Amino acid sequence: MQESGRYVYPFTAIVGQEPMKQALLLNAVNPKLSGVLIRGEKGTAKSTAVRALAALLPEIEVVADCPFGCDPGDVTVICGRCRERLEAGEELPRRQRQMRVVDLPVSATEDRVVGTLDIEHAIKKGEKRFEPGVLAEANRGILYVDEVNLLDDHVVDVLLDAAAMGVNTVEREGVSFSHPARFILIGTMNPEEGELRPQLLDRFGLCVNITGVADPALRVEIVRRRAAFEDDPAGFVASWEEEQHRLRERIVAARRLLPQVGISDEMLLLVARTAVEMGVDGHRADLVMMKAAKTNAALEGRTEVTEADIRETAELALLHRMRRKPFQELGIDEGKLAGVLGTHRHAHSHSHEHVHTHSHSHALKSHVQKRR
Known part of the structure; x- marks a missing residue:
């Protein structure tokens, strides 16, 4: 799997950090969980896991020329322009697209996030002209906010509103415009750099604290896998594709089953x-x-x-x-x-052994990874 010309480290190859991986998978199956906040020190695979999740998820079908990437198969959540075209009898052009990760910079303003309306054009021409923002780009993808605790509180509030509602509405001078904004919101932060206000913390569906892996054997395995990936990214990714495929199919099946x-x-x-x-x-x-x-x-x-x-x-x-x-x-x-809950809870209530055998020249020793 490639992203912007780069190979992406496989999600299934990440060692440890089971609570983080579980929280990400839950949101991948059900974006209505309203995102996940990952709190942890630097170098604990936060960014790696986010990009790996996007590479893991199946491709989506979009309206080829729609700035919001509307789903042509679901008329209940398409934008106004796509709806007008359908009502006029037009067949919407389709294409497949990899799940996107849209990064939100810490310096982002509200206009950059929600988009802008050209009021002058609306007054003169009587037409709404909308310049899409980050929320439009993130629709049906992953919105990744690194150092979310350093963002302006109002911008965080706007993000969380959109994540909860699945719609972004921009209002200026009595003119309003709405478009779908359904995305998986993932915020990461280092608590040493400051906390989010409790009111904003509560708006994230799930939260996980992560620390560096303390087990020396697992730390060695992390280094081995990372070195193998850097030495031969194509071969390393290929060696994990079978497990990636199994997890991808499991996510797809869970999405279908969830309403039942x-x-x-x-x-x-x-x-x-x-x-x-x-x-x-x-x-x-x-x-x-x-x-x-x-x-x-x-x-x-x-x-x-x-x-x-x-x-x-x-x-x-x-x-x-x-x-x-x-x-x-x-x-x-x-x-x-x-x-x-009436039980002695470990970090996770289930454990399993995970053995992956590599057949490439950079072969790693079979590793038994215990899910916490």
């Missing part, structure tokens, strides 16, 4: 009890826990949420919503959470 996933009153009660006993404010935590559990069930190929799905995803939904004292660091009492 149900959750019982008993499981909803467990979600509510968990939110109350962990001391979170408001009801967003309950909603996100429910959505995340249903998405996890779909990823596991099931149509009913189990207690395991809630255990598996609760921490991702609760971490950034815990009540904190002033200057207290973001964190969660895992022992208390395990007690509420």
Whole structure:
């Protein structure tokens, strides 16, 4: 897989950082989770994972000449111009496109993010002329905001609004324009450089704290794989394509299955009890826990949420919503959470062995990677 002429490090080759990978996969299956905030020190594969996710996801079909990349097969979420063309009997031109990663610079202004309306043209000609912004480019892709904590709070608020609504609306001097803005929002930050306000933290669906891998054997494997990728990127990517394909198919299947996933009153009660006993404010935590559990069930190929799905995803939904004292660091009492859920919770409730054998000249030793 290539992106802008570069080979992208395979998602399935990333060693460790299981909570981050899980949060990304959940959002890939269900963008309505409202994104993920990844908090961690530099050099912990945050950017690598984001770009790897885009390369992993299947190509999408778009209207070839639409600036918003509308889906020609879903008339419920197309832009006004595409709708007008369809109503006029025109057949929309189609093409396949790789999932995009759109980077938002820290210096971005609101106009750069949402786009601009030419008011003078609207007054003189009676026509709306819209210059698309970052949200238009990110529609049906991934919007990646590195150092999101350094962005202007108002710009972050605009991003989160669009992520939640799936629509971007620009209003200037009584003139308004709307277009679809459905994207996977991924924010990364180094907590040492400052925190997001609690009101903004709460708007991210999921949150994960990551640190460098401490296990020496895993650190060696990270170095080996990275060196092999740099020495022969084409060969390294090819050696992981089978596993990439399996995970890609799993994501596609989960997307199809998700609308059929149900959750019982008993499981909803467990979600509510968990939110109350962990001391979170408001009801967003309950909603996100429910959505995340249903998405996890779909990823596991099931149509009913189990207690395991809630255990598996609760921490991702609760971490950034815990009540904190002033200057207290973001964190969660895992022992208390395990007690509420009635089980001793490891970092993740399931583990499996992952063995990958390389057959190239840069072959790495077979590695057993334990998912936490």
